[in-house]
Amino acid sequence: MPAGNTAAQYGTDRGVAPHTARYHSQTPDPVVPVFDVRGLSVFYGDNKAVRDVNLKVGPRRITAMIGPSGCGKSTVLRTLNRMNDLIPGARVEGKVSYNGEDLYAPDVDPTEVRRRIGMVFQKANPFPKSIYDNVAYGPRINGVRGNMDDLVEESLTKAALWDEVKDDLKESAFALSGGQQQRLCIARTIAVNPEVILMDEPCSALDPIATLKIEDLMYELARDYTIVIVTHNMQQAARVSDRTAFFTAGVDEAGDRYGSLVEYDKTEKIFSNPSDQRTEDYISGRFG
Numbered sequence: 001m002p003a004g005n006t007a008a009q010y011g012t013d014r015g016v017a018p019h020t021a022r023y024h025s026q027t028p029d030p031v032v033p034v035f036d037v038r039g040l041s042v043f044y045g046d047n048k049a050v051r052d053v054n055l056k057v058g059p060r061r062i063t064a065m066i067g068p069s070g071c072g073k074s075t076v077l078r079t080l081n082r083m084n085d086l087i088p089g090a091r092v093e094g095k096v097s098y099n100g101e102d103l104y105a106p107d108v109d110p111t112e113v114r115r116r117i118g119m120v121f122q123k124a125n126p127f128p129k130s131i132y133d134n135v136a137y138g139p140r141i142n143g144v145r146g147n148m149d150d151l152v153e154e155s156l157t158k159a160a161l162w163d164e165v166k167d168d169l170k171e172s173a174f175a176l177s178g179g180q181q182q183r184l185c186i187a188r189t190i191a192v193n194p195e196v197i198l199m200d201e202p203c204s205a206l207d208p209i210a211t212l213k214i215e216d217l218m219y220e221l222a223r224d225y226t227i228v229i230v231t232h233n234m235q236q237a238a239r240v241s242d243r244t245a246f247f248t249a250g251v252d253e254a255g256d257r258y259g260s261l262v263e264y265d266k267t268e269k270i271f272s273n274p275s276d277q278r279t280e281d282y283i284s285g286r287f288g
C-alpha cells in the first residue's frame with residue numbers, strides 16, 4: 001500500500017467507506033481529562049512490559065489503542081480500572097489519574113473502581129445463568145433497590161439486545177450467538193451504572209455483521225460513556241474512535257522486549273498523516 005493512501009484504505013476520508021468514520025468530538029480536550037496517565041510503566045515480576053506511557057483520555061468519546069501483539073495494549077488498558085491488581089506479580093509505576101484523582105491512592109477501593117470503570121473482554125464471558133440473571137447479577141450484589149425488571153430492560157435496550165431477547169429472558173445466556181453474548185456482557189456492564197467502559201478486542205471473535213452491530217452500539221454508548229477500546233482491527237479503530245493511541249514493541253540494550261506508546265492523536269490524523277514513521281509503517285501494513 002503506497003504511503004498517502006491510508007485515509008482511503010481505512011475510510012477516514014469521509015464518504016469513501018461504507019461505514020464511514022463518525023467522530024464524537026472535534027472539540028479541544030477538557031482541562032481535567034477522564035484519565036490522565038503519566039510516566040506509566042508496568043512490570044510483571046522483573047519484566048518491565050510497558051514503559052513510560054503518557055496519555056489523556058477525554059470524556060464521552062471513543063479512544064482506541066492499536067499496535068502489534070505484545071506491545072502492551074491490554075496491560076495499559078487493565079491499569080485503567082486496576083484489573084492488573086488481580087494478576088500476581090503485576091506492578092505499576094507512574095501515575096494514573098481518574099477525574100483528577102489518583103486511581104492508585106491507598107484509600108481507593110479497587111472493587112468500586114471496577115464498578116465505575118467496567119471491562120468487556122475479547123471472548124464473551126456470560127455467567128452460566130439466564131439472560132435476565134446475567135444482567136441483574138451486578139445490581140443485586142451491589143445492593144441496588146428498585147425495579148429490577150426495569151433495570152434489566154433498560155440495560156438490554158442500551159446494549160441493543162432487548163428486542164432480540166425480550167421473550168427469552170429466562171433462557172440460558174449460552175443459548176445466544178457470540179455477538180448476542182457480547183452484547184449481553186455489555187448490558188451486564190451497563191447495569192451497574194459505570195462511567196467508563198473498557199473493551200479489550202470485543203469483536204475479534206465475531207463475524208463482520210456482529211462486529212458492525214457492536215461498533216454501532218459503541219457509537220451510541222459514547223453519548224453517555226467514555227469508551228476505551230483495544231483492537232487489532234485498524235478499520236474498526238478508524239471507523240469508531242475519536243482518538244487513537246499507537247503502541248509498539250521494542251528491544252532495549254539488555255535485549256529485553258518492552259512496549260511503549262509511539263503516537264497518540266486524533267484518529268483522522270493517525271490514519272491519514274501520522275507524525276511517526278513507525279505509525280505510518282504499521283497502518284500501511286509494512287509492519288506488524
Ligand SMILES: Nc1ncnc2c1ncn2[C@@H]1O[C@H](COP(=O)(O)OP(=O)(O)OP(=O)(O)O)[C@@H](O)[C@H]1O
Nearest residue numbers: 044049068069070071072073074075076087257259
Ligand atoms: N499476566 C501476565 N504475566 C506476565 N507477563 C505478561 C502478562 N500479561 C502480559 N504479559 C507480558 O506483557 C507484555 C505485553 O502484553 P499485553 O498482553 O499487554 O500485549 P497486547 O498488546 O495486549 O498483545 P495482544 O495484541 O497479543 O493481546 C508481553 O510481553 C506479555 O508477555
Ligand SMILES: [Mg+2]
Nearest residue numbers: 073074075230
Ligand atoms: Mg491484548
